[in-house]
Amino acid sequence: MPETSAGTLTTPEKPAKQKPGGTLYRGHEGMWSWVLHRITGVAIFFFLLVHILDTALVRVSPEAYNAVIGAYQTPIMGLGEVALVGAIVFHAFNGLRIILVDFWAWATRHQKVLFWVVIALWVVTMLAFTPRHLINVFSH
Amino acid sequence: MTAIEFPGEPRRRGSNLEKWGWIYMRASGVVLLVLIFGHLFMNLMVGDGIQAIDFGFVGGKWADPFWQWWDVLMLWLALIHGANGMRTLVNDYTNPGTVQKVLKGALFAAAAVLIILGTLVVFTFEPCPAGAPADLLPSFCAA
Numbered sequence A: 001m002p003e004t005s006a007g008t009l010t011t012p013e014k015p016a017k018q019k020p021g022g023t024l025y026r027g028h029e030g031m032w033s034w035v036l037h038r039i040t041g042v043a044i045f046f047f048l049l050v051h052i053l054d055t056a057l058v059r060v061s062p063e064a065y066n067a068v069i070g071a072y073q074t075p076i077m078g079l080g081e082v083a084l085v086g087a088i089v090f091h092a093f094n095g096l097r098i099i100l101v102d103f104w105a106w107a108t109r110h111q112k113v114l115f116w117v118v119i120a121l122w123v124v125t126m127l128a129f130t131p132r133h134l135i136n137v138f139s140h
Numbered sequence B: 001m002t003a004i005e006f007p008g009e010p011r012r013r014g015s016n017l018e019k020w021g022w023i024y025m026r027a028s029g030v031v032l033l034v035l036i037f038g039h040l041f042m043n044l045m046v047g048d049g050i051q052a053i054d055f056g057f058v059g060g061k062w063a064d065p066f067w068q069w070w071d072v073l074m075l076w077l078a079l080i081h082g083a084n085g086m087r088t089l090v091n092d093y094t095n096p097g098t099v100q101k102v103l104k105g106a107l108f109a110a111a112a113v114l115i116i117l118g119t120l121v122v123f124t125f126e127p128c129p130a131g132a133p134a135d136l137l138p139s140f141c142a143a
């Protein structure tokens, strides 16, 4: 976009490129970690609402509980569980990063590096979890 | 003297409640990490994982007060943490007014009801209900 100068004032240099408002997080690791933290938090919350209700069926009858838990043991839900665990592992590790950044000056200065540490830990954890879970899901 | 406000600081509404909320999110987060990872490890990674879960599995776990308290603590911390986090989203995406009040009321009600329900479920659980087929029950019911 051409920057049309209205005239009068001579700005010494080109003004430091104006970023859109509330710029602290926009467009970089900080924003993505924030968006992901939010989305995963909401997803886990809604899962938890359902999960407490399905667990409550143990008070109804063994048959009722087993029927619902059977639904969690299908291949499609098995894949869903990988997504759920992926969301939790990210939210947990990134939550830890947020806490460190808030309380520890070193982490505040290195929060970008720490974001990639979170991603690396996520990958390692998911590599340990996913094959084992999928073998359980698909070998029955 | 009025305190200097940081631009990103949440609006002070009289008391310091928001600050305690902020601290709670962090304190509960650290504990939840341990509780939830332990929960997922026990239920998904050990043995046959998800395929081993049924009524008998739950009966076996809740026969031990350790796992009862583990689950109850996880229940309370996670629901309050989650509902408080959702409240932040409601504050961010709605304007003050009726809709906002209703949404916050719904969050509070959902968390309260599920905390009570979940706590009752853990502590009133009956592992050997009379008349249920024995093969669905934990092995210790046979006697």
Ligand code: HEM
Pocket (backbone or CB within 6 Å): A044, A048, A051, A052, A055, A056, A072, A081, A084, A088, B036, B039, B040, B043, B044, B050, B053, B058, B061, B067, B071, B072, B074, B075, B076, B078, B117, B118, B119, B121, B122
């Ligand atoms: C696919 C993953 C999951 C499976 C298969 C699963 C399975 C179970 C099972 C079998 C129980 C009964 C008691 C026990 O085993 O301790 C239970 C209870 C519970 N789970 Fe999970 N769970 C999963 C994920 C989660 C997550 C992510 C959370 C937390 C956000 C969670 C929170 C709870 C709570 C709070 C209880 C106690 C419920 C009550 O008090 O009535 N679970 N879960």
Ligand code: HEM
Pocket (backbone or CB within 6 Å): A034, A037, A038, A040, A041, A042, A044, A045, A048, A088, A091, A092, A093, A095, A096, A098, A099, B022, B025, B026, B028, B029, B030, B032, B033, B034, B036, B078, B079, B081, B082, B083, B084, B085, B086, B088, B089
């Ligand atoms: C596994 C361990 C967990 C850790 C370490 C953790 C940590 C955190 C932290 C540090 C925050 C940021 C609060 C702030 O910015 O003031 C947060 C926000 C949030 N958490 Fe968690 N949390 C965990 C589990 C959960 C669970 C189980 C749920 C759902 C029941 C959840 C839902 C949320 C939500 C909805 C938010 C608000 C997100 C936002 O404001 O953008 N978290 N969490």
